[in-house]
Amino acid sequence: MNSIMKKIATGFGVGVLSGLLGVGGGVFMVPIMVGWFGFTQHVAQATSLAMIIPTAFFSSIVYSLHGSVDLKIAMVLAAGSMFSAALGSRVMTRLPAATLKQLFGVMLVVVGIRMVIA
């Protein structure tokens, strides 16, 4: 029960932050799952993707209601991204946790610099 509340509360905090900052939840969730909840890097990343699906679904509905979605561009983008996402996750399962963590760290630094500069 305690761990259930803790997870909902963590999701809530990250949801508030990502709404405020315009940064997706995965950037915050993966380090939190590893650092606070003791997930391995692989499970944290996989669980992050599973969490993103319903979250993005609700956000898309909100965006669609405001009329700011271009379906044609979205479909062409998705055609490319679905193909390479399957490839990327296959590569991910073959990488050792330490390497994956470093790659994730590089992504964080780039995202962080963008947040500071922009």
Place this chain on the structure above:
Amino acid sequence: MIELIPIIAIGLFTGFLSGLLGVGGGVVMVPLMSLFLGIEQHLAQGISMLVIIPTSLAAIWQLHKKKLVDYQSAALFAVGAIVGAVLSSNFVQYISGADLKKIFGIFIIYSGTRMILGKKKIKPVEKNA
């Protein structure tokens, strides 16, 4: 009007990162769309939200087969995140995100650097919960 090649290229690039790193890819997709396609920020965010769904589904299939997904935790995190995001997106017009963004940017750089250096304990990036 729509240039297919750069759009597909952006899709290929963000999809790979998404599968590799377990993030939605909006962080990469949105700036690339405004840079190479001239799409304005708000529309780019709306498009990226939509693209993230099939992308994550495609990535998760492999991870599901390897039993790496903790669905129960994902559902709990998502419930909290959806409520939190709905609340904050209704208040976001009253709060200036700019300073907050810089502060969290520094936190993220710090925690990313620790991950690169391979320190044992990674400091949590936020304590808002």
